[in-house]
Amino acid sequence: MPDFSPxxxxxxxxxxxxxxxxxxxxxxxxxxxxxMDTMVSLLFGLGSTVAGALFGGFAAFVFIEAYEYRLFDFGxxxxxxxxxxxxxxxxxxxxxxxxxxxxxxxxxxxxxxxNHHSSQHYNLSTALRQTWTGSFTFGLLFAIPxxxxxxxxxxxxxxxxxxxxYQFWIHTEAIDRMPRWFEAVMNTPSHHRxxxxxxxxxxxxxxxxxxxxxxxxxxxFEAERDDEQIRYGIIKQLGSFNLLWxxxxxxxxxxxxxxxxxxxxxxxxxxxxPGWTHDGSRDTSxxxxxxxxxxxxxGTDTAPKQVASRNPIAGSGEAA
Amino acid sequence: MxxxxxxxxxxxxxxxxxxxxLLARWMRLGGKPGLNSEEGVSSAAAEVIDxxxxxxxxxxxxxxxxxxxxxxxxxxxxxRHGNKFAGRLLDHGAWAESWRDNHPNGQRGPxxxxxxxxxxxxxxxxxxxxxxxxxxxxxxx
Numbered sequence: 001m002p003d004f005s006p007x008x009x010x011x012x013x014x015x016x017x018x019x020x021x022x023x024x025x026x027x028x029x030x031x032x033x034x035x036m037d038t039m040v041s042l043l044f045g046l047g048s049t050v051a052g053a054l055f056g057g058f059a060a061f062v063f064i065e066a067y068e069y070r071l072f073d074f075g076x077x078x079x080x081x082x083x084x085x086x087x088x089x090x091x092x093x094x095x096x097x098x099x100x101x102x103x104x105x106x107x108x109x110x111x112x113x114x115n116h117h118s119s120q121h122y123n124l125s126t127a128l129r130q131t132w133t134g135s136f137t138f139g140l141l142f143a144i145p146x147x148x149x150x151x152x153x154x155x156x157x158x159x160x161x162x163x164x165x166y167q168f169w170i171h172t173e174a175i176d177r178m179p180r181w182f183e184a185v186m187n188t189p190s191h192h193r194x195x196x197x198x199x200x201x202x203x204x205x206x207x208x209x210x211x212x213x214x215x216x217x218x219x220x221f222e223a224e225r226d227d228e229q230i231r232y233g234i235i236k237q238l239g240s241f242n243l244l245w246x247x248x249x250x251x252x253x254x255x256x257x258x259x260x261x262x263x264x265x266x267x268x269x270x271x272x273x274p275g276w277t278h279d280g281s282r283d284t285s286x287x288x289x290x291x292x293x294x295x296x297x298x299g300t301d302t303a304p305k306q307v308a309s310r311n312p313i314a315g316s317g318e319a320a
Numbered sequence: 321m322x323x324x325x326x327x328x329x330x331x332x333x334x335x336x337x338x339x340x341x342l343l344a345r346w347m348r349l350g351g352k353p354g355l356n357s358e359e360g361v362s363s364a365a366a367e368v369i370d371x372x373x374x375x376x377x378x379x380x381x382x383x384x385x386x387x388x389x390x391x392x393x394x395x396x397x398x399x400r401h402g403n404k405f406a407g408r409l410l411d412h413g414a415w416a417e418s419w420r421d422n423h424p425n426g427q428r429g430p431x432x433x434x435x436x437x438x439x440x441x442x443x444x445x446x447x448x449x450x451x452x453x454x455x456x457x458x459x460x461x
Contacts (some may be wrong), residue, residue, distance in 0.1 A: 015336060022340075026347045034402040035344035042337040053326050120404040195326065200370050231367055239399065239406030240440040249440075288370060295371050 014168060018042075018124045024174050025123070032173055036241045037179055038125045043243055044115055045128030055135035063153035064138060074148035080154065088151045089159040089210075092143075096163055096209035099142040101220070102286075104204050110274045111250040120233040126173035130248050166210045167192075187212045188198050190224045197230040200292035203285035205316050228289035235275070235283065250274075350403040354383025361386040365396040370405030372396055378432065378448035387434060387443040387454070395458055397436050399444050406441070413437025418451035418457035434458060 018038075025032040065082045103113035112133040115271050146156055170192040178188045187208040195206040205222035208215050215221035224230070238246055257269040257277075265278040275284035290300075344350070348362040355361050363375040367386040374388035374396070384397040395414070408414075415435045432451045435443045448454055 015340070018340065019343075022344060022347060022349065025349055030347075030349050031351050031403055033349035034404070035341050035350055037402050038344050038349075039337060039341040042340060046333045046337060049333075050326065050330060120402070120406075154364050155392070198367075236408075237368075237401065237404070237406035238440075239401045239408075239438075239442075242440055245440050252447055256365075 004158060006158060009162055010165045010168070014124070014128060017169070018128075021124045021172060021174060030091070031125055032121065033125070033320065034121060034176075037119055040241050040243055040246060041121075041125040041129040044132070044247070045130055047132045047243075047247070048130035048134075050305050051132040051135065058135060058202075059140040060153065063143065063147050063156070066144050066147040070148055070150040074150055074152070078150075078152045084151065084155065085159065088146070088155050089162065091146055092153075092156060092159045093163055093208075093210045094214060095142050095146060096160075097207050097214035099139050099220070100207040100209065101218075102142070103139070104207065105273050106271055107250075107254055107274050107276070108270050109137050109139060111254050112139075114234060114250045114274075115247060117196060117234050118238050119276055120231075120237060122171060122173055122193060122230075124168065124171055124234045125167045126290055133251065145230070163209050171196075183212075185211060185213060191221075193216075193230055193232075194222050194224050196232050198233055198235055199228060199231055200289045201225075201298070202230070203289055235285075235288070324423065339412055352383075353400060353403055353405070354401065355379065355386040355400065355405065356383040360417050360430055361388050364398045364405045364407065367405070368396050368398065369394070369409050378446040378454060383447060387432075387444070387446050389457070390412075393460070397434055397441075397444055399442070408436040408461055410433065410434075410458060411434060412461050413461055414458055416455040418455035419430060420451065432458075 017183055022033055022038075074084055078084065085137075099109075103109040112131040115131040116126075116129050116134075119129055124287050147153060167187070170187055170189045173191050173193070175189040177190050178186070179182060183187065183190065187206070187210055191206045191208065191212050194202045197203075204223055205220055206212070207213050207220055212221065238249065240246070254269060258266050261269050263280060268276065268278065273286070275282045275287070353389055356379070358374070358377050361377050361379070364386070365372045365374045372388070372394070373390050375391055376389035378387045380386060380399070383400070385397070387398070389398045390396075395413075396407050397410055397411040398405050416439045417433045418431075419433070429447055430449055430451045431445055431447045432454045433445050436438045440444060446454075
């Protein structure tokens with residue numbers, strides 16, 4: 001089995017693609033990029049790589065140990081079983097859907113994943129805005145079933161790498177819609193813009209990695225609408241380009257809440273959804289959506305008018 | 321002495337990131353949106369709190385910040401962040417100070433300095449003819 005990391009090979013192409021999108025931005029939408037935001041996003045990407053190198057060994061150890069208990073054995077040349085690759089890719093993408101959904105619905109997981117969402121921009125540099133602290137969550141457990149089935153940890157790592165590479169190009173506003181058949185099956189820029197939106201209608205939707213079918217199967221799909229401008233970021237926008245604050249703010253918030261909470265509620269601040277409080281003093285995505293539904297009935301909102309006039313998303317009404 | 325590959329890769333990446341940052345600045349990407357009108361501030365406040373209907377306003381220098389108040393006595397403090405806006409619904413952690421005379425920082429005119437209580441969000445200076453009224457209401461939260 002060759003030593004092969006698809007994401008490492010892809011890095012120069014990522015940088016080139018960001019460069020090309022910046023030129024597009026200069027020509028078509030200068031507001032799509034913001035230099036400080038771009039720099040912070042790229043530093044997230046770099047830090048994530050370093051953190052992976054430093055802390056990724058634990059996950060590798062767990063996977064290799066778990067592999068000893070596999071149900072099926074693909075043999076010593078497991079990498080030569082051709083059909084195992086597309087099957088692993090498909091199942092890994094299903095795993096991605098659930099780990100990603102957990103990343104939004106469990107505060108412990110969100111503390112790490114929020115990093116990817118904290119930019120108010122949506123461009124290719126946002127794709128590289130990856131967490132530094134994923135190793136400090138239980139996300140690795142979602143891959144254990146695949147290992148126990150018999151997929152080698154290296155195979156899971158490689159198909160996972162291709163999964164991440166696929167997700168790079170969908171972080172853009174430069175592409176409106178793909179052909180209908182493609183939009184029906186695959187995750188696309190349009191579907192993923194919805195995922196990064198803070199509009200109440202779009203909160204906690206479209207968790208898919210490569211195949212959007214999982215969201216359609218599990219009831220979390222929401223199509224992008226042309227009559228509603230998207231606002232990107234998080235409910236409580238950071239308002240700061242401080243890199244370390246951007247990395248750790250949710251960890252600090254969560255640990256502070258756990259520290260201050262009555263004993264019987266401490267675990268809930270770790271495992272319940274972001275925004276949950278024992279006294280109901282904050283909003284969750286569910287309460288925000290419920291209030292919005294009550295206010296608007298869920299129909300076409302006045303959202304385009306609610307977007308500040310100089311925000312790019314308040315532009316000429318051009319589809320994102 | 322052999323330099324670890326991860327270190328070389330990290331330094332190379334840092335250089336590339338900084339070059340992309342400089343390029344983005346050179347290309348003048350971004351821009352500076354302004355909070356200059358009541359309509360604009362209303363829109364921005366409704367982005368912070370869905371359904372927020374602003375009724376009172378105070379503005380900062382050059383559209384860099386604003387505060388909006390609704391009929392329920394809630395306040396949303398908004399500031400420019402890059403080429404977007406970020407805001408905070410003020411609560412008991414917020415603090416405001418009113419000024420009519422010259423401030424030590426050189427600013428003139430009646431104004432309030434509002435601290436959202438979020439250290440990294442920073443303080444915001446806003447100009448209004450009724451700084452005492454605003455400050456008192458914010459400090460009463």
